[in-house]
Every structure is written in C-alpha cells, then in structure tokens.
Amino acid sequence: xxxxxxxxxxxxxxxxxxxxxxxxxxxxxxxxxxxxxxxxxxxxxxxxxxxxxxxxxxxxxxxxxxxxxxxxxxxxxxxxxxxxxxxxxxxxxxxxxxxxxxxxxxxxxxxxxxxxxxxxxxxxxxxxxxxxxxxxxxxxxxxxxxxxxxxxxxxxxxxxxxxxxxxxxxxxxxxxxxxxxxxxxxxxxxxxxxxxxxxxxxxxxxxxxxxxxxxxxxxxxxxxxxxxxxxxxxxxxxxxxxxxxxxxxxxxxxxxxxxxxxxxxxxxxxxxxxxxxxxxxxxxxxxxxxxxxxxxxxxxxxxxxxxxxxxxxxxxxxxxxxxxxxxxxxxxxxxxxxxxxxxxxxxxxxxxxxxxxxxxxxxxxxxxxxxxxxxxxxxxxxxxxxxxxxxxxxxxxxxxxxxxxxxxxxxxxxxxxxxxxxxxxxxxxxxxxxxxxxxxxxxxxxxxxxxxxxxxxx
Amino acid sequence: xxxxxxxxxxxxxxxxxxxxxxxxxxxxxxxxxxxxxxxxxxxxxxxxxxxxxxxxxxxxxxxxxxxxxxxxxxxxxxxxxxxxxxxxxxxxxxxxxxxxxxxxxxxxxxxxxxxxxxxxxxxxxxxxxxxxxxxxxxxxxxxxxxxxxxxxxxxxxxxxxxxxxxxxxxxxxxxxxxxxxxxxxxxxxxxxxxxxxxxxxxxxxxxxxxxxxxxxxxxxxxxxxxxxxxxxxxxxxxxxxxxxxxxxxxxxxxxxxxxxxxxxxxxxxxxxxxxxxxxxxxxxxxxxxxxxxxxxxxxxxxxxxxxxxxxxxxxxxxxxxxxxxxxxxxxxxxxxxxxxxxxxxxxxxxxxxxxxxxxxxxxxxxxxxxxxxxxxxxxxxxxxxxxxxxxxxxxxxxxxxxxxxxxxxxxxxxxxxxxxxxxxxxxxxxxxxxxxxxxxxxxxxxxxxxxxxxxxxx
Numbered sequence: 001x002x003x004x005x006x007x008x009x010x011x012x013x014x015x016x017x018x019x020x021x022x023x024x025x026x027x028x029x030x031x032x033x034x035x036x037x038x039x040x041x042x043x044x045x046x047x048x049x050x051x052x053x054x055x056x057x058x059x060x061x062x063x064x065x066x067x068x069x070x071x072x073x074x075x076x077x078x079x080x081x082x083x084x085x086x087x088x089x090x091x092x093x094x095x096x097x098x099x100x101x102x103x104x105x106x107x108x109x110x111x112x113x114x115x116x117x118x119x120x121x122x123x124x125x126x127x128x129x130x131x132x133x134x135x136x137x138x139x140x141x142x143x144x145x146x147x148x149x150x151x152x153x154x155x156x157x158x159x160x161x162x163x164x165x166x167x168x169x170x171x172x173x174x175x176x177x178x179x180x181x182x183x184x185x186x187x188x189x190x191x192x193x194x195x196x197x198x199x200x201x202x203x204x205x206x207x208x209x210x211x212x213x214x215x216x217x218x219x220x221x222x223x224x225x226x227x228x229x230x231x232x233x234x235x236x237x238x239x240x241x242x243x244x245x246x247x248x249x250x251x252x253x254x255x256x257x258x259x260x261x262x263x264x265x266x267x268x269x270x271x272x273x274x275x276x277x278x279x280x281x282x283x284x285x286x287x288x289x290x291x292x293x294x295x296x297x298x299x300x301x302x303x304x305x306x307x308x309x310x311x312x313x314x315x316x317x318x319x320x321x322x323x324x325x326x327x328x329x330x331x332x333x334x335x336x337x338x339x340x341x342x343x344x345x346x347x348x349x350x351x352x353x354x355x356x357x358x359x360x361x362x363x364x365x366x367x368x369x370x371x372x373x374x375x376x377x378x379x380x381x382x383x384x385x386x387x388x389x390x391x392x393x394x395x396x397x398x399x400x401x402x403x404x405x406x407x408x409x410x411x412x413x414x415x416x417x418x419x420x421x422x423x424x425x426x427x428x429x430x431x432x433x434x435x436x437x438x439x440x441x442x443x444x445x446x447x448x449x450x451x452x453x454x455x456x457x458x
Numbered sequence: 459x460x461x462x463x464x465x466x467x468x469x470x471x472x473x474x475x476x477x478x479x480x481x482x483x484x485x486x487x488x489x490x491x492x493x494x495x496x497x498x499x500x501x502x503x504x505x506x507x508x509x510x511x512x513x514x515x516x517x518x519x520x521x522x523x524x525x526x527x528x529x530x531x532x533x534x535x536x537x538x539x540x541x542x543x544x545x546x547x548x549x550x551x552x553x554x555x556x557x558x559x560x561x562x563x564x565x566x567x568x569x570x571x572x573x574x575x576x577x578x579x580x581x582x583x584x585x586x587x588x589x590x591x592x593x594x595x596x597x598x599x600x601x602x603x604x605x606x607x608x609x610x611x612x613x614x615x616x617x618x619x620x621x622x623x624x625x626x627x628x629x630x631x632x633x634x635x636x637x638x639x640x641x642x643x644x645x646x647x648x649x650x651x652x653x654x655x656x657x658x659x660x661x662x663x664x665x666x667x668x669x670x671x672x673x674x675x676x677x678x679x680x681x682x683x684x685x686x687x688x689x690x691x692x693x694x695x696x697x698x699x700x701x702x703x704x705x706x707x708x709x710x711x712x713x714x715x716x717x718x719x720x721x722x723x724x725x726x727x728x729x730x731x732x733x734x735x736x737x738x739x740x741x742x743x744x745x746x747x748x749x750x751x752x753x754x755x756x757x758x759x760x761x762x763x764x765x766x767x768x769x770x771x772x773x774x775x776x777x778x779x780x781x782x783x784x785x786x787x788x789x790x791x792x793x794x795x796x797x798x799x800x801x802x803x804x805x806x807x808x809x810x811x812x813x814x815x816x817x818x819x820x821x822x823x824x825x826x827x828x829x830x831x832x833x834x835x836x837x838x839x840x841x842x843x844x845x846x847x848x849x850x851x852x853x854x855x856x857x858x859x860x861x862x863x864x865x866x867x868x869x870x871x872x873x874x875x876x877x878x879x880x881x882x883x884x885x886x887x888x889x890x891x892x893x894x895x896x897x898x899x900x901x902x903x904x905x906x907x908x909x910x911x912x913x914x915x916x
Binding site: 208210211214215216218220221229234274277282285311315353354 | 666689736737768782784812
C-alpha cells in the first residue's frame with residue numbers, strides 16, 4: 001500500500017504541526033498542579049483518534065489517578081492479526097531555569113530539531129503511531145487490527161497501569177505488542193532491544209548499641225555498626241565484581257556464542273556512551289564479559305545508598321547506634337526476584353556477627369527481567385520496518401534498565417512483544433533542551449506504517 | 459593545719475551558697491548569645507579570688523574569644539612547691555524542655571543534690587578549689603604556692619587555651635599540675651586516672667564516576683564507590699577487632715602484669731557502666747584484652763560516619779558519584795598521630811582499586827595520648843588527699859577519651875600532672891538533670907585542702 005507512505009510524506013508538515021500542538025500541553029504527571037493538563041493531553045489524543053477514523057476512543061480514569069487512553073480500530077477483520085501499541089503522553093517537569101535555551105512548553109524548531117519537553121520522551125512516539133494509522137486509514141485501511149494503550153502516568157511511577165492490564169486481558173488481547181518508548185543509540189542506528197533487566201530492592205540495617213555512644217569510651221569494646229555493615233557488604237562481591245552469594249547465578253541463562261555475536265554490533269555504541277556519560281577512570285566488572293554484556297546479560301548487586309553516624313562537615317566522635325545500606329539487584333530473565341532476595345537473606349544471616357542485630361527488608365515487590373523472542377513475528381516485522389523506514393540494518397541489544405510496563409505485559413498477556421523506539425539517546429529525555437529530530441519523527445511514522453503493513457505478511 | 463579543714467566545715471553552707479550563686483550564671487560557651495554570661499562568670503571568679511586573698515586575679519581575653527581567668531598566690535615562698543590548677547567554668551547549653559525536672563539555671567537542692575547545668579561539669583570543681591584556698595589563706599596561708607587557670611571555652615572546643623599555654627610557659631611554671639575535671643566511677647570511689655587516649659581524625663573519600671548514574675545502565679560496568687569504600691574499610695580490622703594496618707601497633711607500650719593488676723579494681727565499675735549505658739547485645743573487641751583494657755590501654759580505629767548515594771525513605775536506583783567515611787583512631791601514649799595517619803594512608807593506597815579515586819584527608823591536627831607517672835609527687839599527694847578527703851582507698855584507671863588541655867600541658871609544660879575530679883559519672887554532665895552531691899562537693903573542698911597540704915611534704 002504505497003499510498004499510506006506517500007500520504008504521510010505529503011502531510012509531513014501537518015503531522016509536525018500536530019506534534020507541536022501536543023507538545024504545548026504541559027502534561028506533567030509528577031506535579032498534581034498539572035493534572036488538568038494531563039487530562040487535556042488525553043482529550044487531544046481522543047479527538048485525534050476519532051478524527052482519523054478509529055472506531056473506539058475511550059478514557060479510563062478512576063478518581064485518584066491520571067487518564068489512560070484506549071483506542072481501537074478492528075477493521076482488518078477477525079482473520080487479520082491484532083497489534084497492541086503502548087506509548088505514554090505524560091512528561092517530566094521542566095522549567096526554563098533548569099538550563100533550557102527555550103521555553104520547554106513553547107516548542108521551538110531549530111536546525112531540524114524540535115525542542116520541547118516530551119519531544120523524545122515520548123509524545124513523538126504517540127503522534128508517530130497516530131499519524132501512521134491516519135495514513136493507513138485514509139488510504140483504504142490497515143491490514144491489521146490496532147489497539148492503542150497510551151498511558152498518562154508513566155513518569156510518575158505507572159501506579160495504575162499494572163492493575164489495568166491485569167483486569168483487562170480480554171480488551172488487550174492481541175497477536176503482537178509494540179512498546180514505543182526508549183531510544184536508539186544513535187540517530188541512524190535503529191536497534192532492537194530484546195532484553196531488559198528486572199530488579200529487587202532491599203535495605204540492610206545493622207543495629208548496634210541502643211543509642212549513639214562516645215567513641216572514646218566505647219570504641220574497642222562495642223561493635224561499631226558501621227564496621228559490621230561494611231564487613232557484611234564486603235562479603236557480597238569478589239574482587240572480579242562477581243556476586244558471591246550462593247545460588248545467585250543458579251537461574252542465569254548462559255550467554256551462547258550465537259547471542260554473543262548477535263550483540264557484538266552494539267558494543268561500540270555502548271562503549272562510546274560509557275565514555276561520554278560516566279566520567280569514570282576505567283571500566284570495571286566481570287572480566288569474562290564485555291562492557292555491554294555486563295549490564296545486558298549479567299545480573300548485578302548494587303549498593304545504592306549507605307548511611308550511618310555523623311557525615312556532615314567536620315567531625316563527631318560518635319559510635320553510632322545503627323547503620324543502613326540500600327541494596328538492589330538487577331536481574332536477568334529467568335531469575336526470580338523472591339528467590340534472589342531469599343539467597344541474599346541466607347547469606348546475610350550466615351555472615352552477620354552475633355554482636356549486632358542485622359535485618360534485611362525487601363523494599364518493593366521485585367520485577368522479573370524481560371527477554372523477547374528474536375524469532376517472533378513482531379520482532380521480524382520490526383526488523384523489516386526499521387530497515388525500510390530508516391534505510392539501515394537494525395542491530396540487536398539487551399539493556400540494563402527496566403521498562404516496568406513491558407514486564408507487566410509479559411506477565412499478564414503472554415503475547416509476542418517488540419520494543420520500537422523512534423528517538424535517540426542524545427535527545428535529552430528528562431533533561432534540559434530535550435528535542436526530537438523532525439527527520440526521526442518522519443522516519444518513525446514511515447516505520448510504524450511499515451510495521452502495520454509487514455506484520456500480517458509474516 | 460587542721461584549722462583550714464575546720465574552717466571549711468564551719469563554712470559549708472556559705473560555700474554551697476556561693477556554688478549556687480555561680481551556677482545561676484548561664485555561662486554557655488557554645489552559644490554566642492551567652493558570651494556576656496561567660497564574662498559574668500569570669501568576673502564572679504575574679505571577685506572571689508580577690509576576696510579570699512589571692513594576690514593576682516586577671517582575665518586574659520582577646521577580641522574573638524571568651525575569657526580565661528588566671529589567679530595566683532605565691533605566699534609560700536620560693537622554696538615551697540608551686541601547684542597549677544586547671545578547671546573550666548563554662549557550660550553546655552540546657553533548656554528545661556530537654557527533659558529537666560527543674561530550670562537548669564535555677565539551682566535546686568533536693569535529696570542532698572544540687573540540680574543545675576554545670577553542677578558536676580565543672581563549676582563544683584572551680585568553687586571547691588577556691589574554697590579550699592580560702593580555707594587555707596584564712597588560717598595562716600597555704601604551704602605551697604598556687605596558680606589557678608580557669609577556662610571559659612572548654613565546652614566550645616578550647617580553641618585558645620593551647621596557644622595561651624604555649625605562649626605563657628613562664629607564667630604557668632609549676633612543680634605540679636592538677637586538672638580537676640571529669641568524674642569518678644561511683645560516689646564513694648575516688649579514682650586516679652593516669653592515662654588518656656589521643657586521637658587522629660580523617661576522612662576517606664572514594665570518587666567513582668563524575669556524576670550520579672542510573673544503576674540499571676551502569677551497574678556492573680562502573681565501579682560503585684560505595685562498594686569500593688566498604689571493601690577498603692573492611693580491610694582495616696580482622697575478625698578479632700584488631701587493626702590490620704602495618705605499623706599501627708609499633709609504638710604501643712606492652713601492658714605489663716603489674717599494670718594489668720593495678721587496673722583490675724576498675725574492671726567491675728567499667729563493666730557495670732558498659733551494661734548500663736550501651737544497650738549492646740554483648741561486648742566486642744580484642745579477645746586477649748579485658749573490657750576496660752580495650753578502651754584504656756589499646757588503640758582503636760572507629761568508623762564514625764559513612765554516607766553515599768540515596769539514604770532517605772524509599773529507594774533510588776542510583777549509582778553514586780562518591781562515598782565518604784569519617785574515620786578516627788584513639789591512640790595510646792607513645793603513639794604519634796602523624797605516624798598513624800601515615801601508615802593508614804599507606805595501607806589505603808595499597809588496597810585502593812585503580813578504578814576509582816581514593817583520598818584520605820586528615821581532618822584536624824591529632825593529639826597524643828597522655829600517660830601520667832603513678833610515682834610522681836602530685837600523684838602520691840592526690841592518692842593521700844583522696845584517702846583522707848573521701849575515707850576510701852583510691853583506685854587507678856586509664857580512660858578511653860581525651861582531655862585536650864591535659865595533652866597541651868604535657869606537650870608544653872613538662873610538669874608532673876594529676877587528674878583530681880570530685881564529681882561522679884552519674885552526675886549527668888551534658889544531659890538533663892545534671893547534679894552534684896553536696897557531700898561530694900564538701901569532700902572535694904577537703905580533698906583539695908589535703909592536696910595543697912600534702913604536696914610540700916613529699
């Protein structure tokens with residue numbers, strides 16, 4: 001159906017104007033003062049869904065949460081596959097005083113880029129899909145059925161979408177799920193992320209004496225809880241950075257030679273980003289794994305925070321009553337957060353000295369990692385769509401972070417999934433001068449059309 | 459000269475009234491709003507020195523510090539020994555809302571005790587010495603020359619007395635120094651503390667990446683500075699609590715069998731206090747040393763504070779840029795703070811990983827420990843004075859804390875010294891309901907008279 005592609009090209013200025021229109025709405029979900037703006041953005045989307053010919057466009061909203069927009073077009077018929085697309089339309093806060101060159105809610109086009117909060121994260125994804133669907137529906141319809149789920153509280157913790165997904169499995173039933181969020185490592189390098197890590201978070205507390213003591217009087221005869229804490233924490237890794245907890249790696253899938261080769265093309269991007277971002281002296285970690293493998297395919301244990309005693313300016317000769325550390329593990333697919341928490345607790349109990357009281361509390365329900373099938377129909381469709389839309393062979397990657405909604409889809413819907421971002425990592429998500437290249441937005445529209453067209457042929 | 463003792467007994471009520479008078483002045487040196495009250499207390503002391511017949515009474519004060527009061531009576535003649543007495547007349551802050559039953563600056567007598575801020579720390583020492591001297595001077599004079607050095611900024615860090623002592627060695631020249639501060643372990647157990655620990659303080663900083671990073675993206679390939687810090691700190695002690703730094707114990711004097719026996723009587727007091735105060739599950743430390751020896755005769759290394767990353771409520775998946783620890787060593791006599799800092803720095807440099815930047819900064823000039831000669835004339839005079847004044851055989855002790863001015867006297871004046879406190883540890887120094895037993899104050903006056911009488915006979 002070449003008409004949809006031509007239509008999109010002919011309407012590129014109009015599509016850009018609509019993106020700019022949506023970017024003007026400060027739909028900041030983390031600030032309750034902007035709740036009405038999130039609703040305005042939802043209404044804008046509903047209007048557009050209706051206008052372009054979707055047959056259902058509905059806001060799901062309970063009293064205490066922000067709107068979730070659902071839209072569908074099932075005109076391809078029962079024999080055609082159904083695609084469920086996820087994006088989010090809420091944004092992070094932004095003020096010009098954060099270091100922006102222009103007003104973050106007055107979208108400004110310059111050097112082929114549109115600067116605005118939400119430009120790359122993630123309103124360009126929302127509009128690209130809507131405009132791809134418009135292009136298809138205006139040119140004889142799409143060859144697959146389409147369900148859209150656009151979230152309004154992704155930036156504020158996605159508090160309600162998990163419940164919504166669990167309760168609406170029939171509504172969300174599909175043959176393929178597309179999550180359009182995130183970014184590719186460079187403007188001209190579409191990338192298929194097929195792995196995300198899970199997480200389990202906990203707090204380790206060492207209680208020593210009942211109160212803060214004078215270190216002159218009790219140093220040497222009362223076990224210092226900071227000392228006990230650091231000695232416990234120091235037992236958790238070996239000098240190679242490998243976690244030493246019994247059972248920690250039991251369920252980790254081996255990295256095959258085939259997968260290692262599949263991931264090789266991402267290495268230079270990851271290494272460049274590492275040098276650009278971290279400012280660290282040199283890389284660190286498990287020596288038998290490459291840099292991108294250490295975060296992509298290996299679980300880790302991180303110490304995210306530690307505190308005890310007096311840590312302001314100057315000095316206090318205190319022997320404190322307690323010390324705590326925040327600990328998290330990034331988990332790879334096939335690891336169970338509860339099992340990991342259990343083996344760590346057993347390790348802590350074994351090494352904890354009798355002189356102090358040591359407790360390990362789980363802080364949140366953990367999340368499993370996500371591993372997507374590289375041979376599924378949506379993955380193949382995404383590969384093909386990127387190749388046609390970008391004109392570049394996409395590469396594969398596994399990432400170290402999490403996309404919680406992807407984990408919820410995996411857990412609740414049992415449907416082949418693909419991540420299909422149109423932005424790039426340099427787009428300044430969450431920072432000042434966030435922007436999207438107009439060209440990437442246009443390619444995103446074309447790529448989405450290709451995806452909808454290719455999927456039914458596989 | 460029994461007349462001085464009888465005089466003191468006959469004037470006990472008057473002496474107590476004068477103590478109460480001084481206690482009413484809120485001479486809080488840590489609050490600049492009370493600077494005038496510290497000056498009022500100094501003036502009160504000058505008046506009393508003059509009234510009781512001291513031949514010199516002078517305030518030493520520079521623009522930016524609180525008064526230091528110097529008094530002298532040299533009427534015993536050139537052949538008689540000279541005693542230099544140190545006490546302090548400034549106090550810690552106190553408000554009734556801190557948990558006091560009565561106004562801390564409205565001294566209240568109840569059950570044989572006077573409740574007031576400064577009662578035990580340390581105005582009862584100031585007044586006991588003044589009243590002992592009054593009793594002697596009113597009854598034919600003292601058999602020794604007396605110099606009094608009363609400090610007004612002990613509670614706020616003794617910032618200027620060290621310089622004063624260094625610059626006034628001729629003025630302060632004496633044959634014996636008496637430091638009347640601190641406390642005995644029980645009301646009826648006078649104790650000769652002949653050892654105090656020194657200290658050296660430092661800050662260990664581990665700088666990892668240039669900025670806080672997302673632990674999902676960089677966990678596993680950037681060395682986490684909290685992890686590096688705890689692993690470094692964990693190398694500093696063995697499982698017995700012994701410091702593992704090469705050279706740390708090189709200059710520590712062996713505990714002889716004789717000294718071990720000398721210290722045995724203090725053990726039950728120290729152990730009782732340990733259980734009363736700490737609330738810890740069980741004792742900890744070097745197993746080859748008893749509880750009181752671990753703080754009295756052994757150096758230690760304490761972790762007084764630690765901080766890094768996110769340590770509030772909840773969780774942030776941050777891989778922080780840096781982490782720090784405050785480290786102090788309590789030093790025993792014969793150890794040099796600079797040498798200890800040096801060997802620790804060498805140890806840290808040896809174990810520090812190359813992946814992070816590790817720095818160890820000394821925070822203050824350290825202080826040496828103090829070890830007093832148990833066979834000196836002032837020590838023997840103090841033993842005899844306690845025996846007569848309290849009617850109890852004094853015991854010996856070495857304490858874990860520091861008295862900085864004692865270290866300054868040792869460093870600058872090279873004069874035999876003794877610590878001669880009249881308070882007890884239960885007196886609530888620095889806490890609410892601080893109090894002194896009237897009976898202990900009276901015994902303090904008698905003990906001071908005995909000391910001034912006995913010293914010239916040795």
